[in-house]
Amino acid sequence: QVQLVESGGGLVQAGGSLRLSCAASGSGFSTSTMGWYRQAPGKQRELVAVISRGGSTDAEDAVKGRFTISRDNAKNTVYLQMNSLKPEDTAVYYCNARYTLTSGLLLYDYWGQGTQVTVSS
Numbered sequence: 001q002v003q004l005v006e007s008g009g010g011l012v013q014a015g016g017s018l019r020l021s022c023a024a025s026g027s028g029f030s031t032s033t034m035g036w037y038r039q040a041p042g043k044q045r046e047l048v049a050v051i052s053r054g055g056s057t058d059a060e061d062a063v064k065g066r067f068t069i070s071r072d073n074a075k076n077t078v079y080l081q082m083n084s085l086k087p088e089d090t091a092v093y094y095c096n097a098r099y100t101l102t103s104g105l106l107l108y109d110y111w112g113q114g115t116q117v118t119v120s121s
Helices: none
Strands: 002-007 010-013 018-026 033-039 046-051 057-059 067-072 077-082 091-100 106-111 115-120
Touching: 002 091, 002 106, 018 033, 018 091, 018 115, 033 067, 033 077, 046 067, 046 077, 057 067
Parallel strands: 010 115
Antiparallel strands: 002 018, 018 077, 033 046, 033 091, 046 057, 067 077, 091 106, 091 115
């Protein structure tokens, strides 16, 4: 059982930076794969970046070189550092915690409430 609370969203000008935080409570954070997703108006929710329990990361091509995902297991927190923001980055950003067994069984898949990021031109 994991509860997730995002923070750090806001309004910034193009070229600016924001750091999103996702604080986890409950159990299992250190064993979870953590991800950031975003959903823009009229579009489906899409993966932005993901980090494994061991610290391996991956990010969508649209944000590579600009966004960095990281985690601090001691603080039960995952971060998304967003630099060189563009208007097309405007969306609600969601934190996700997931754990899948090697057998393929998904044990849990939790979502935060989301935080709004708006980038003006």
